[in-house]
Amino acid sequence: MTRGAWREIVTELDRAAPELFLLAGAADGELAKVVFTEADRQALHLPGLPLVVLQAVAEAADKIVDQTRAEHYHKLRDTERRRIDVEMGRACS
Secondary structure, three states, rough: HHHHHHHHHHHHHHHHHHHHHHHHHHHHHHHHHHHHHHHHHHHHHOOOHHHHHHHHHHHHHHHHHHHHHHHHHHHHHHHHHHHHHHHHHHHHH
16 A cells, blocks of 8 residues: 555544544444444544544543543543643733
């Protein structure tokens, strides 16, 4: 597979994981768990998720009652929120 083809696959994964997390938050029962698990797996290959996605991910993890992943994504969400707050403070100074 060419380097360009791999780049295209990575770009598609970048788009897919956030969408899957949103779907997991909207789904119920076993479907929510399966979709969340796949999104979580794909997210391992991403450099980071935007705050709005991390908020949705944390809510989805809470909904499917996966305490370990919920804590993980709550920490990521809170860290990203603090990072943004610091950057906004610098921008306003």
